[in-house]
Amino acid sequence: MNTNSRKSFFIGGFVILVLSMTLAFQVKNDKLFALAKNIDIFATLIRELDSYYVDEIDPDQLVSVGISAMLEELDPYTEYIPEEESDDFRMLTTGEYGGIGALIGNRGGGNMILMPYTGFPAQSTGLRIADMILKIDSVDVASKPTSQVSELLKGPANTPVKVVVKRDQDTLEFSLIRKKISLKNVPYYGKLDEKTGYIKLSDFTTNASAEVRNALVDLKSQGISRLILDVRDNPGGLLNEAVEIVNLFIPKGKEVVKTIGKLQNVNFTYKTTKTPVDKDIPLVVLINERSASAAEIVAGALQDYDRAVLLGRRSFGKGLVQTTIPLTYNAQAKITTAKYYIPSGRCIQAIDYTQSRENGSLTTVPDSLRKEFRTANGRIVLDGAGIEPDESVEEVRYAPISYTLVAGNHVFDFATQYFYAHPKIPAPNEFQLSDQDYEDFKKFLVGKDYDYTTYTEKSLKDLEEYLEKEEYFKEIQGQLDAIKNKVNHSKENDLNSHQSEIRKILREEIVSRYYFQEGMIAAGLEDDPAIAMAKTYFDSPRKVGSVLASSKK
Structure with a gap:
């Protein structure tokens, strides 16, 4: 390459570099202008709404809704956290909050203790699963939403709080000192x-x-x-x-x-x-x-x-x-x-x-x-x-009857009744539900609503809706009714035919009353198919070696 050619090459390269930088600067300026313009429009709109809208508006709420809607366009994990939600966000990221250390929720009749965490004020003071919360300090909370009850229980560490609960037929009062609650990562x-x-x-x-x-x-x-x-x-x-x-x-x-x-x-x-x-x-x-x-x-x-x-x-x-x-x-x-x-x-x-x-x-x-x-x-x-x-x-797929018994709180309520009647039970890995216990559960369900739709009933209903459009529907309607009657008869026996999985669910719920979260987890491992498979790998080192050494096809 001669001197003139080399000079032309470098000049050309320099011009391209300058043009590229100018273009990049222009693009950046355009983006900044667009941001400034749209922010100004947004602010102007909020001011005009506040001035002219026929009803009173809450600007804070309106802006929060607008920001949240904007972020939803990106991904579910990009979030706006206003100042008033900072404590909740901190709890999610650190697992820490000030309170009594209990999960609460509504089980139909009102807010109650669903799980007191081991070693924290609720559990150590004597609050138990299914205790119905009536009052917090001087506030009657029997009809308040769960979120408000939760807020009343929370507060700075080392501050007192009184909780009045109903347990079975008794009304009990507990005096607690809130603590810094740090939820366990390894429960x-x-x-x-x-x-x-x-x-x-x-x-x-x-x-x-x-x-x-x-x-x-x-x-x-x-x-x-x-x-x-x-x-x-x-x-x-x-x-x-x-x-x-x-x-x-x-x-x-x-x-x-x-x-x-x-x-x-x-x-x-x-x-x-x-x-x-x-x-x-x-x-x-x-x-x-x-x-x-x-x-x-x-x-x-x-x-x-x-x-x-x-x-x-x-x-x-x-x-x-x-x-x-x-x-x-x-x-x-x-x-x-x-x-x-x-x-x-x-x-x-x-x-x-x-x-x-x-x-x-x-x-x-x-x-x-x-x-x-x-x-x-x-x-x-x-x-x-x-x-x-x-x-x-x-x-693991559970039968519809099992889902219904859990969703209808029948398992929860029977476990609570069992707890009131039995002061103690063996360790989680030793406790088993007896045949008499299961018979007592079936008696407990008498007169209670636990209707459900089986997979077969759903399929029959879909088939019937399809066949109703056919000319020969009346000819086979009697046969369909006969099948439905047989299904209903089988449904009456579901408490027996699905006894194994229902007993497992009952056992875990009952264990939780005595041994809390730790016991419930331990009880659930006994019939866990993944645990059983893991043991087969441990018992066969050659199998482990073949999995970890071979190339997947």
């Missing part, structure tokens, strides 16, 4: 047998990793040599807690997750920084369709390193990261700022919200467009649709 852990430990991880708020670590260390001191980590129904939470939990099982210096977004300051690679508690213990992780976000990072990272066998069902598929940003007047915004990518390089986000905004429906990644990635051992894993387990476990 239960224990030994399933001499070798097998179990940890239930239900959330990822502050201290989640410390709770899992403490549970693991305690179980190891009790002699376990294999572990089940259960993140089913875990909605996720703090990303750094997920990284720390993965670090319990894999060596220092390993990548756990990357976050990649539009701005450089949200791009970050999270690695393990500590010596693991146990990098060799056989590990099974349980997931399902309600395992999301941080729960998927833990499960996915352990799968990518071939460190654990995953059992259950495909996870939710939330690969989006939110950052909380302070706004003026103590408001906040939780904004999706990045996507996360686990060690194999895959992003497990299942819904493309950009496409969804364009076509008006939730758009998922088609199977044909999902990309292949490899685990440490070379197994094929796919992106774009959550974390897929190494082996599926079918969801």
Whole structure:
């Protein structure tokens, strides 16, 4: 290239660079102008509505509705948090609030204690499940909505509160001192047998990793040599807690997750920084369709390193990261700022919200467009649709009668009656419902409404509606009626034919009265098909090896 040509080349390149910068500056200016213009229009509209609208308006409420509607166009996780909701938001992210430490709700007759959390004022003072709340301090709350009752129970730590409840035929008064309530991320852990430990991880708020670590260390001191980590129904939470939990099982210096977004300051690679508690213990992780976000990072990272066998069902598929940003007047915004990518390089986000905004429906990644990635051992894993387990476990499906007995509060009410009649029961893993107990439950249901539609009845109804349009309907109507009568007769026997699952539900509800949340979880593990499958893997190391070493086809 001669001197003139070189000069022309550099001049041309410089001109292109200047034009590009000018264009970028112009685009940025155009966007800033559009923002300023629309903000001005919005503010002007609110002022004019306040002045001219025929009825009085609440500007705060109107603006909040407008902001929420705007954010709904983006994704479900980008939220506006006004000042008055800051405490609720803080509780969701930290698991902390000031109160008595009890879940309350309405079971038809009024607001009652549904679960006092172990070790907090409600439980230690003597409040129990099914206690009907009548008064809080001097306020009659018998007919108030649950949200107002909850607010009255909350308050600064170390402040007193009096609660009057109805328990069976008695009216009782309790004097409590509110405490800083920190909900457990690990509501239960224990030994399933001499070798097998179990940890239930239900959330990822502050201290989640410390709770899992403490549970693991305690179980190891009790002699376990294999572990089940259960993140089913875990909605996720703090990303750094997920990284720390993965670090319990894999060596220092390993990548756990990357976050990649539009701005450089949200791009970050999270690695393990500590010596693991146990990098060799056989590990099974349980997931399902309600395992999301941080729960998927833990499960996915352990799968990518071939460190654990995953059992259950495909996870939710939330690969989006939110950052909380302070706004003026103590408001906040939780904004999706990045996507996360686990060690194999895959992003497990299942819904493309950009496409969804364009076509008006939730758009998922088609199977044909999902990309292949490899685990440490070379197994094929796919992106774009959550974390897929190494082996599926079918969801337990209950019969319509079981759903109806629970929804109608009949199981809840019988468990309460049983509690009043029986001062104590054996430990959760020992307690069983006797045949006489079940007969008592059937007598308890006499005269109570628990009507329901079976799957067969629904199918027959659909068939009848279809056949009514046919000319020969009258000819077969008698046969249809005969079938319906037989179904009704079978329905009368559903309490017997579905006795096994109804007894399981009753047992767990009764155990909760004596042993609270921890006991209810422990009782539910006995007939859990995922737990049973996990044990088969532990009992067959060769099976584990073949799953973790072979490439998925």
